[in-house]
Amino acid sequence: MAELFSAGIVGIGTYLPERVVANRELESLVDTSDEWIRERTGIRERRIARPDQSTSDLALIAAERAMADGGVAPEEVDLIIVATATPDMMFPSTASLVQERLKCRAAAFDLAAGCTGFMYGLVAGGQFIATGTYRTVLVIGAEILSKILNWEDRTTCVLFGDGAGAVVLQPVPAGRGLMATCLGSDGSGGDLLKLPAGGSRLPASTMTVEQKLHYIHMNGREVFRFAVRILVEAAVEVIRAAGLDQGQVDLFIPHQANIRIIEAAAKRLEVPMERVLVNVDRYGNTSSASIPLALDEAVRSGRLTDGDRVVMVGFGAGLTWAAAAMRWYSLEDRGTSE
Ligand code: UT7
Numbered sequence: 001m002a003e004l005f006s007a008g009i010v011g012i013g014t015y016l017p018e019r020v021v022a023n024r025e026l027e028s029l030v031d032t033s034d035e036w037i038r039e040r041t042g043i044r045e046r047r048i049a050r051p052d053q054s055t056s057d058l059a060l061i062a063a064e065r066a067m068a069d070g071g072v073a074p075e076e077v078d079l080i081i082v083a084t085a086t087p088d089m090m091f092p093s094t095a096s097l098v099q100e101r102l103k104c105r106a107a108a109f110d111l112a113a114g115c116t117g118f119m120y121g122l123v124a125g126g127q128f129i130a131t132g133t134y135r136t137v138l139v140i141g142a143e144i145l146s147k148i149l150n151w152e153d154r155t156t157c158v159l160f161g162d163g164a165g166a167v168v169l170q171p172v173p174a175g176r177g178l179m180a181t182c183l184g185s186d187g188s189g190g191d192l193l194k195l196p197a198g199g200s201r202l203p204a205s206t207m208t209v210e211q212k213l214h215y216i217h218m219n220g221r222e223v224f225r226f227a228v229r230i231l232v233e234a235a236v237e238v239i240r241a242a243g244l245d246q247g248q249v250d251l252f253i254p255h256q257a258n259i260r261i262i263e264a265a266a267k268r269l270e271v272p273m274e275r276v277l278v279n280v281d282r283y284g285n286t287s288s289a290s291i292p293l294a295l296d297e298a299v300r301s302g303r304l305t306d307g308d309r310v311v312m313v314g315f316g317a318g319l320t321w322a323a324a325a326m327r328w329y330s331l332e333d334r335g336t337s338e
Pocket of ligand 1: 221
């Protein structure tokens with residue numbers, strides 16, 4: 001069997017739109033309250049992109065920052081994966097738009113796995129590194145969910161936010177990087193979270209616009225139940241596959257959808273909240289951007305340092321889920337990866 005390389009994160013960067021929208025501001029749009037949103041979701045505020053910004057704009061800045069962080073030049077990038085539910089257009093892919101603006105000759109494709117997109121991208125990108133096919137892969141999670149929200153629907157519009165996060169994957173020394181991963185999908189739950197129109201099933205028409213079918217539709221209660229169950233199952237699966245037990249995991253980074261989902265899963269996993277990264281209070285649910293945003297925060301705040309074991313779990317539309325156990329490779333030691 002050919003040699004397998006260890007895939008690790010050597011650079012990370014984010015971009016958050018400057019505009020902060022606090023819960024109170026939403027009280028004037030829909031019948032809601034700051035108190036309800038905080039108690040039921042843990043969200044206090046979220047970022048909202050400017051009308052002239054598109055997802056590739058956010059993705060590009062996050063990617064440039066990740067490349068600067070990793071000391072990677074555009075010509076080194078072999079592959080760009082953009083995970084998003086809000087691409088600039090149906091096609092060409094947002095990844096190709098980013099590739100053009102980065103002025104590199106990399107392969108590029110978008111990845112559609114709802115809020116799980118970044119984790120699917122991390123696993124997919126890691127395979128290209130592991131097999132030696134590519135040396136440098138950019139994985140970006142970027143979303144402008146504010147443009148696909150029905151701002152008259154209080155059951156969805158208070159939950160989401162905009163943002164982007166990117167990582168640079170490269171081979172790292174054995175014993176660091178991805179230790180175990182899992183991916184999953186249960187399409188029977190597809191109706192629970194969807195954007196019904198604008199595709200080949202219901203092309204855009206006056207009727208689809210009138211019926212508000214170009215917005216997110218979600219059965220929150222069912223997705224909630226699924227989320228708690230799958231967070232626990234996927235985390236246990238990768239922890240076992242990595243040969244660890246819960247107590248050996250230094251940091252858990254779950255998809256940031258709702259603090260109640262995170263707390264319920266942590267309780268079932270018997271993991272104290274001190275070892276769980278939470279930033280849903282400041283950004284809401286940023287879908288594919290949520291895990292790289294949280295990961296960046298963990299690194300910058302010193303909660304994730306060389307040798308730490310981190311478990312990341314995503315879940316979302318599809319229904320889909322994905323998890324990874326990773327032994328962190330610190331940026332300071334980057335020079336030793338050759
Ligand atoms: O990234 C993955 C995608 N999404 C998720 O993970 C979301 C998963 N689901 C959730 O986070 C929660 O189910 C929600 C936050 C969406 C809803 O919380 P809940 O505790 O499940 O509330 P509920 O749907 O059971 O609604 C309780 C009540 C309802 O009123 P009635 O029927 O009891 O009179 C809702 O109409 O709360 C009402 N409600 C609101 N009230 C004030 C729903 N949204 C709001 C709101 N403000 N924004």
